[in-house]
Amino acid sequence: MKKVAFLLADGFEDSEMKNPYDEMVKNGHEAVIIGLKDTEELKGKQGTICYTAHMSITDANVDDYDAVIIPGGSSPAHLMNNKDIQKFVQQADKANKTIAAICHGPQILNAAGLLKGRTLTSYPGLADEIKAAGGYYVDKEVVVDRNLVTSRKPEDEPAFISETIKKLGVNAW
Template sequence: MKKVAFLLADGFEDSEMKNPYDAIVKNGNDAVIISLKAGDELKGKKGTIQYTSHLAASEARAEDYAAVIIPGGKSPSHLREDKDIQAFVQAADKAGLPISAICHGPQVLASAGLLQGRTLTGYAAIADEIKQAGGNYVDKEVVVDRNLVTSRTPEDEPAFIEETINKLGVSAY
């Protein structure tokens, strides 16, 4: 069983959390929700689902995980300026862990300074931000650049989940 970190705050895109989370758990992995504080009740922006965070980013160590998933929606905007969140994704990237970010998720990677020279996608409205952070934005369903897996919207979730599972090295869902 592998531990997979989900970086999450209030206002996440419901399906972009639920569907990858369910796929990771269905594959026999341990999904750990990391937020700004442990025990926070985090609600999806559509109000269809909520989760309780397991750990604060300040308590989490990237080396304890096999992969990191960053759902989109408004959640990344709440996480991106937090120094502990930035340090966590920087350590995960340095260790070569798969980091999967969908929709607005790449904003966390941009704030952590991880996009220089990388090719990725995300929600169309953040294309300029990705470019300003040194990334090469492409409008595709899913983009894999070394350890980064990125997608644009909920419609891209099947490909996003498949590539994430592939990077994790477990059977396809």
């Protein structure tokens, strides 16, 4: 069993949270939702799915986790300027932990200064932002660059989830 951190705020893309979260649990992993505040209620952008943060980012220790998943939607925009969020993903990257970001998730990687020289994908509207940060943007359903797994949109979730699970060492999806 691996421990997976989900970085989450209001406005997440519903399926980009629900499907990876459900698959991590289904595969026997512990999924921990980390928000800006402990026990805060977080609503998806459709307003039909809600999650409660298990802990705040200030209480999270990256050493406790094997991977980090960053769902898209507007959640990353609410998280990306938080210094504790940035530090968490920087430490995860330095420790070569899997960081999986879909849709707008790479905004957090950019804010943390992790894109230079990396190849990734995202919501197509972020392509110029990725290039400006020194990253290489490709328009594919999933891109794996060392410890980073990135995807563009909800339709890419099967490939995104499969690659993330592969990185965790389990091929059940």
